[in-house]
Amino acid sequence: MRQAHFQRVREGRVTEHWAVRDDQGLGLQLGWIPPSPMFLVRSAIATRRARRAHPG
Numbered sequence: 001m002r003q004a005h006f007q008r009v010r011e012g013r014v015t016e017h018w019a020v021r022d023d024q025g026l027g028l029q030l031g032w033i034p035p036s037p038m039f040l041v042r043s044a045i046a047t048r049r050a051r052r053a054h055p056g
Contacts, residue, residue, distance in 0.1 A: 001026050 001022060008016040027033040035043075 001029075 003022075004020040006018040007014045024033065032039075
């Protein structure tokens with residue numbers, strides 16, 4: 001995955017930063033988009049456990 005970063009430097013310090021990235025492309029390649037059924041199951045279980053541990 002390629003990225004481009006641009007910085008503006010004044011007096012030896014970075015004062016601005018821009019980035020051009022393809023996060024959606026990365027997610028597709030890694031299988032995060034769309035999420036796998038197993039990921040959805042694990043997320044639901046983790047959410048349920050967290051709500052039980054910290055009600056209200």
